[in-house]
Amino acid sequence: MVTFLQSLVFGVLVGGVYALASSGLSLIFGVMRIVNLAHGGLMVAAAFLTYTIWNSTGLDPFLAIPLVCAALFALGCLLYQGVIRFAWRGGEASIILATLALAMIIEGVLALVWGAEPHNVTPSYVNSSFRLGPIVFPAVQAIGFVIACVLLGALYLLLNGTWLGRGVRAAAANPTGATLTGVRVERVNVVTYAIGVALTGAAGAIVSVLAPFMPDSGDRWIGIGLAIVVLGGMGSLAGGLAGALLFGIAETMTTTYVSTAWATAVPFVVIIAVLLVRPQGIFGRTTRRDVMAG
Amino acid sequence: MRKLLPLGALLVACVPPFFVDSYYQNMLIMVFLLAIMAGGWNVMGGYTGYISLGHSAFLGVGAYTTGILANAWGVSPFLTAPLGGVAAGVLAALLGLVTARARGTVFIIVTFALLALLGIVAVNWSSLTNGSHGLVLAIPTWDAAYANWPFYYALLGLLALTVLMSWAIRRSRFGIGLLAIRDDEEKAAGLGINTPRHKLLAFVVSSVPIGVAGGIYGYYLSFLDPRAMFTIVASITLVLAALLGGAGTLWGPVIGALLVEPFSQWTNQQFTGPDAGAWRLVLFGGVLLLVVLFLPHGILPEIQKRLKRTPATAPVGKRLDHLPVARPSGPRTFGPALLEVTGLHKGFGGLRVLDGCSFDVKRGSITGLIGPNGSGKTTVFNLVHGLLRADSGTISRPPRLARTYQLTRLFPRLTVRENLLAGARRPEKAMELLEFIGLADYADKLADSLSYGQQKLVELAQVLMLDPDLVLLDEPAGGINPTQIEQMAGLIRQLNSSGTTFLIVEHNMPLVLSLCDEVHVLANGHRIASGTPQEIQRDPLVLDAYLGADFRELHGTNS
Numbered sequence: 001m002v003t004f005l006q007s008l009v010f011g012v013l014v015g016g017v018y019a020l021a022s023s024g025l026s027l028i029f030g031v032m033r034i035v036n037l038a039h040g041g042l043m044v045a046a047a048f049l050t051y052t053i054w055n056s057t058g059l060d061p062f063l064a065i066p067l068v069c070a071a072l073f074a075l076g077c078l079l080y081q082g083v084i085r086f087a088w089r090g091g092e093a094s095i096i097l098a099t100l101a102l103a104m105i106i107e108g109v110l111a112l113v114w115g116a117e118p119h120n121v122t123p124s125y126v127n128s129s130f131r132l133g134p135i136v137f138p139a140v141q142a143i144g145f146v147i148a149c150v151l152l153g154a155l156y157l158l159l160n161g162t163w164l165g166r167g168v169r170a171a172a173a174n175p176t177g178a179t180l181t182g183v184r185v186e187r188v189n190v191v192t193y194a195i196g197v198a199l200t201g202a203a204g205a206i207v208s209v210l211a212p213f214m215p216d217s218g219d220r221w222i223g224i225g226l227a228i229v230v231l232g233g234m235g236s237l238a239g240g241l242a243g244a245l246l247f248g249i250a251e252t253m254t255t256t257y258v259s260t261a262w263a264t265a266v267p268f269v270v271i272i273a274v275l276l277v278r279p280q281g282i283f284g285r286t287t288r289r290d291v292m293a294g
Numbered sequence: 295m296r297k298l299l300p301l302g303a304l305l306v307a308c309v310p311p312f313f314v315d316s317y318y319q320n321m322l323i324m325v326f327l328l329a330i331m332a333g334g335w336n337v338m339g340g341y342t343g344y345i346s347l348g349h350s351a352f353l354g355v356g357a358y359t360t361g362i363l364a365n366a367w368g369v370s371p372f373l374t375a376p377l378g379g380v381a382a383g384v385l386a387a388l389l390g391l392v393t394a395r396a397r398g399t400v401f402i403i404v405t406f407a408l409l410a411l412l413g414i415v416a417v418n419w420s421s422l423t424n425g426s427h428g429l430v431l432a433i434p435t436w437d438a439a440y441a442n443w444p445f446y447y448a449l450l451g452l453l454a455l456t457v458l459m460s461w462a463i464r465r466s467r468f469g470i471g472l473l474a475i476r477d478d479e480e481k482a483a484g485l486g487i488n489t490p491r492h493k494l495l496a497f498v499v500s501s502v503p504i505g506v507a508g509g510i511y512g513y514y515l516s517f518l519d520p521r522a523m524f525t526i527v528a529s530i531t532l533v534l535a536a537l538l539g540g541a542g543t544l545w546g547p548v549i550g551a552l553l554v555e556p557f558s559q560w561t562n563q564q565f566t567g568p569d570a571g572a573w574r575l576v577l578f579g580g581v582l583l584l585v586v587l588f589l590p591h592g593i594l595p596e597i598q599k600r601l602k603r604t605p606a607t608a609p610v611g612k613r614l615d616h617l618p619v620a621r622p623s624g625p626r627t628f629g630p631a632l633l634e635v636t637g638l639h640k641g642f643g644g645l646r647v648l649d650g651c652s653f654d655v656k657r658g659s660i661t662g663l664i665g666p667n668g669s670g671k672t673t674v675f676n677l678v679h680g681l682l683r684a685d686s687g688t689i690s691r692p693p694r695l696a697r698t699y700q701l702t703r704l705f706p707r708l709t710v711r712e713n714l715l716a717g718a719r720r721p722e723k724a725m726e727l728l729e730f731i732g733l734a735d736y737a738d739k740l741a742d743s744l745s746y747g748q749q750k751l752v753e754l755a756q757v758l759m760l761d762p763d764l765v766l767l768d769e770p771a772g773g774i775n776p777t778q779i780e781q782m783a784g785l786i787r788q789l790n791s792s793g794t795t796f797l798i799v800e801h802n803m804p805l806v807l808s809l810c811d812e813v814h815v816l817a818n819g820h821r822i823a824s825g826t827p828q829e830i831q832r833d834p835l836v837l838d839a840y841l842g843a844d845f846r847e848l849h850g851t852n853s
Contacts (some may be wrong), residue, residue: 035399037406083583090590092398093345097537098586100347100530104579111572215572219526223410226403261418268411275396275404 002134007256008249013141015248017210019241020148021203021221022228023155024196026240029229031172031192033092034084037099039225040218041106042197046072046204047121047213048114054121061121062143065205072201076194084193103218110215118212126209144206151202152241155195159237168192220264227267230274304454311443319442323514325555326449330507331528332535332547333456337463337500339533340542342493343476344397348389348405350528351412352382352501356508357518358416358423361431364513371431372448375509382505383498390494397479406526413524429518445514449507453548456503461544463499467715470708472496474716476542477705484679484697485717486760527578531558534582540592542707549594557581626811629657632764632795633678633695638687640673647673649819651687655764660786660796662806662827665816666840671799672700674816675766678797696757697766700799702749706742710752713741718759727755731785747774754785764795771802783809807831815839 025039046068053064079102087098129138159165170178171188179185207213207221228247232239247270255263311319335349356378364371389408396404416423423429434441463469471492474482483489512518531554539550558578565573589596631654640648648670655661663671676682678689679697704713710733714724728734731751736744741752750770757765770786771779783805786796800806806813807827815823815830817839823830830836 033399035403083587086587090586093343093402094586094590096345096399096402097533098583101579101583101586104530104575104582108572108575108577108579111575112569116568116572219410223407226407230403262414265411265414265418268407268414271407272404272411275400276391 003256006135007252009135009137010141011249011252012245013137013145013248014210014252015245016145016148017141017203017206018224018228018248019244020151020199021207022225022232022240022244023152023237024198024200024203025225026229026232026237027155027199028193028196030236031168032189034088034193035096035099035226036193036196037096037222038079038102038106039099039200040220040222041103041110042072042075042218043200043204043207043221044213044215044218045075045106045110046201047208047217048110048119049201050205050208051114051119051121054123060123061205061209062147065147065202068201068205069198072204073194073198076197077190079197080190080193103222107215107218114215116215118214119208120212121208123209140209144210147206148203151199155199155237158195164188164191220267223267223271227270227274230271300457304450307450308447311446316442319446321556321559323442323446323449324559325551326446326453327507327511328532328535328555329548329551330449330453330456331504331532332539332551333453333460334500334502334504335532336536336541336543336547337460337472338496339500339536340546341463341469341472341476342496344493344497345402345533346405346500347402347526347529347533348407348409349501349504349532350526351405351409351524352386352504353508353511353528354412354416354520354523355385356382356505357512357523358429358508359505360509361429361512361518362422364431365429371509371513372444375448375506375513378509378512379502379506382501382508386497386501387494390497394490394493409524409526409529413520416520416524423518423520426520428520431513431516431518433516434513442514445510448510452503452507452510457544457548459499459503464544467718467721468492468495470712470716473542473708473712474705477707478703480681481699481703481705482716484681485756486719487717530578530582534578534585537582537592538585538589540594540596543592543594546592546594550592553593626659628659628811631655631690632657632692633797634688634690635674635678636688636690638674638677638689639685640670640677640682641685647819648677648684648687651816651820653814653821653824655795655797656812657763657795658790658793659811660790660798660809662810662813663797663799663816664801664803664806664813664830669816669839670819671816672768675768675799679766692763694760694762695764695766696760696762698750698753698757698768698770700768700772702746702753704741704744704749704753704756706740708741709738710741710744711737713752714756714759717756719761720759723759727758731755732781747778750774750778750782751785754782758789758794762794764797765789767796767798767800769800770798771800771805779805 021043025036028034028036049068049071050061050064053059053067054061059067083098083102084095087095123140125139129136130142131137159168167178167183167188168191170181170183171185171192175185178188224247228240228243231243231247232241233243247267250270251263251266254266307322310322314322331349331353334352335346338349339345356375358378359381360371360374360378363374363377367374389404417426419425420427434444436444463472471482471487471489474485474487475489475492479489508523512523535550535554536547537550538553539548540546558574561574561577562570585592633655635654636652638648638651639646651670651674653663663674665671673682675697677684678691679695705716708716710728711724714727715721718724725734725737728737731754733744733748733751733755736748736752741749744752750773754767754770767786770782774782779802786798786809790796798806798810807830810827812824813827813830814821815833815836822835822839823833825833
């Protein structure tokens with residue numbers, strides 16, 4: 001029973017971080033219908049950036065998050081203006097291939113700059129933990145969970161409490177309608193993409209402390225991100241949160257009760273199973289499609 | 295001449311092993327392998343428009359099946375390689391069940407996930423695959439001087455078969471169906487193409503050559519590394535080859551492979567040492583990005599576009615003098631109701647579009663369905679055609695029914711003739727119908743090169759290919775010029791006099807009044823009036839619905 005509860009706690013803690021890690025992917029898909037396959041690579045890039053900041057200045061990796069976010073926001077703007085905007089004309093296949101190409105380039109560049117060996121950010125408290133009864137809470141996982149929740153809350157407020165958020169939601173619901181009512185959809189798209197990448201960056205900073213990473217760790221993160229987005233109903237942030245917790249628990253349970261080797265298969269099993277059985281996602285709703293026809 | 299060219303190319307490709315050393319033999323073997331993979335992928339990604347990022351999984355599955363069976367039975371992997379193709383086909387059929395529901399992005403993600411999952415399975419299921427240690431195959435026993443030859447000719451032969459298969463598909467009705475799915479899947483289904491079966495078959499067909507090639511390739515390597523056999527990089531390379539050469543063309547994948555593989559080998563030589571892999575990632579990613587952004591259609595279509603000059607004489611549409619101009623005079627009698635709609639209700643969220651709508655269409659008639667904007671006409675069409683399901687109410691429809699769309703939906707990248715053949719019951723009727731609508735000279739033009747009015751006529755011919763009992767026309771006169779409206783009206787009359795029943799939604803009142811035998815008027819989701827055009831013109835309820843009570847009072851038409 002303790003083992004089960006302990007796994008559950010680990011699952012929830014890591015699920016919170018997964019929620020943040022997939023929020024950028026979900027946001028970008030929700031607004032622009034773009035599956036950003038560069039997502040995993042960008043996250044690992046943020047992890048390496050955190051590593052370098054921590055390694056060269058000694059700044060705490062969690063305190064470095066604003067810096068990493070700012071850098072990734074800028075990178076997001078650059079990628080949108082330089083690539084996404086043009087690839088969009090070729091339709092959904094060409095945009096997904098363009099982001100895949102970006103993922104390859106990012107992975108290559110990371111390997112050239114930082115090398116192919118595993119890196120890990122290890123602040124002094126990396127191995128400390130506290131207990132509530134028999135249940136162990138590792139410090140870094142708990143901090144990561146809290147920060148993830150705070151950032152997701154901030155995203156929620158941004159989307160629901162500001163003009164920018166309204167513009168984003170309007171553009172997501174109906175780009176043409178949004179344009180007609182004066183929303184500058186193109187600008188909304190840039191900002192959305194950049195915010196999505198910045199959130200991914202925050203997640204990258206957190207996971208740099210949780211586990212060792214390499215340039216090709218992006219493959220794992222895009223798998224996890226896609227699985228969560230698919231579980232939650234593509235483009236739904238609330239669904240994504242639920243999907244992330246569920247996924248975190250499922251993965252931890254697989255590690256505990258099956259094996260670590262098979263835990264890596266969980267995201268892909270989830271993706272295929274969900275899309276086969278219920279393409280709108282577990283928490284997604286079916287939407288009206290008839291208006292698109294005719 | 296055109297037929298001899300591929301044969302010549304095949305003969306030329308047979309020569310090199312006699313003259314070149316093993317380095318170039320290896321390069322050509324890898325070119326053939328990549329061309330087979332890109333060519334197989336092309337059936338799904340190019341013809342059908344379903345981009346798969348998981349096609350290299352079929353290579354891995356084929357290679358492992360071949361290797362495991364050959365080891366177990368103690369036979370040459372050449373003998374078990376066809377079973378590798380079978381395994382790939384079975385896997386594709388299973389995965390193809392996904393394609394019944396998943397389109398576009400979702401399909402791409404599923405194939406992406408499948409590849410990753412199979413890679414993990416190959417590593418973890420070590421009792422079968424020997425896991426990450428890799429699987430060792432038998433070493434070739436023949437003379438080392440000819441070490442590469444059997445692989446070279448086996449893959450060359452397989453490539454020839456793949457191209458031949460691709461060619462046969464492109465020329466067949468099946469292939470036209472695939473291209474129709476690529477251009478407009480919903481419309482293709484509306485024309486009676488069994489889209490799930492087409493896609494499933496396309497997926498299987500595109501995987502089998504790759505599975506066989508996997509078996510041969512595995513034997514060539516004599517060693518299967520699960521990470522190398524299921525790598526996404528192989529998938530990306532084959533997609534790159536197909537895109538670069540020209541997805542959806544016959545020779546594009548081969549041309550792409552001829553360019554990409556030597557480039558790949560060149561980067562292998564240029565970059566050595568610990569950073570080699572990273573540089574290759576950057577280079578391949580960069581090339582893929584450039585192709586997607588600047589050469590999205592590929593080399594071959596680009597060349598064809600440059601070479602194509604405007605012909606000195608452009609085809610013109612025929613005058614259609616044979617068409618009746620006026621409605622046949624005298625009283626007309628009709629059969630029993632061919633279409634009967636009773637008490638239809640349909641809402642979208644909070645919006646009630648149809649609210650107890652009932653009407654019928656009598657056999658042999660031209661029936662009009664009019665009403666103000668938003669009265670539910672198009673929704674009625676979608677329900678009758680089966681595109682939407684009613685919340686309640688019954689529709690009794692004839693077995694064969696076809697529709698046109700308000701905004702014409704031809705398959706833009708098919709020729710006019712292929713557009714007609716896509717859903718045809720009797721293919722031989724195509725030219726006859728093109729003569730009938732006066733566009734026979736356009737048979738081999740691409741549909742999107744026609745004017746909008748011409749496209750409307752072609753769409754009419756397209757649905758007539760289905761030998762329908764009832765044709766639903768959604769605004770046949772919308773957006774076309776008066777001469778073409780006259781033509782359209784004449785064609786409808788002509789077809790009607792030879793037995794076709796029509797239900798027409800149209801805003802052009804003079805046309806409706808001159809064409810229709812009976813008119814139903816919809817407002818607010820139900821029928822408010824029915825009758826001959828003359829009766830409808832005088833009906834106060836109809837005038838109300840269209841123009842409002844004020845107008846009637848103002849003009850004193852309230853009689």
